[in-house]
Amino acid sequence: MAEPTQTASTTNTPSSFGYCAWHQAHCRGVRLIRVHEQGSGPGGGLFACRPCRESFDLVPFADQPMPGAGVDAT
Ligand SMILES: [Zn+2]
Incomplete structure (x- = not known):
């Protein structure tokens, strides 16, 4: 099976401090x-x-579509 493991719950901390x-x-x-x-x-x-995410229209890595899924769907 090629089902990717989902680790989305690890990065939903709203108050993460970083650069x-x-x-x-x-x-x-x-x-x-x-x-x-x-x-x-x-x-x-x-x-x-x-x-900055709102200003530059950035999509968090965890919210981006997986490579190969939806790339060729126009
Ligand atoms: Zn910023």
Whole structure:
């Protein structure tokens, strides 16, 4: 079976404190937006706070559609 494991319940904390890569400051309520590929370097991801997500129309990584699912559906 190729059913992906769902780990959505681990990131729904509304008051997560972290570094917003869009306005470049630490902020409360950040969400993971983009995951860096682990190749050279420690890896990691880009986080954005709620105002930045709304301003830049960012979709949290956990809310993005899975690759291959809905990509070719226009
Ligand atoms: Zn921000």
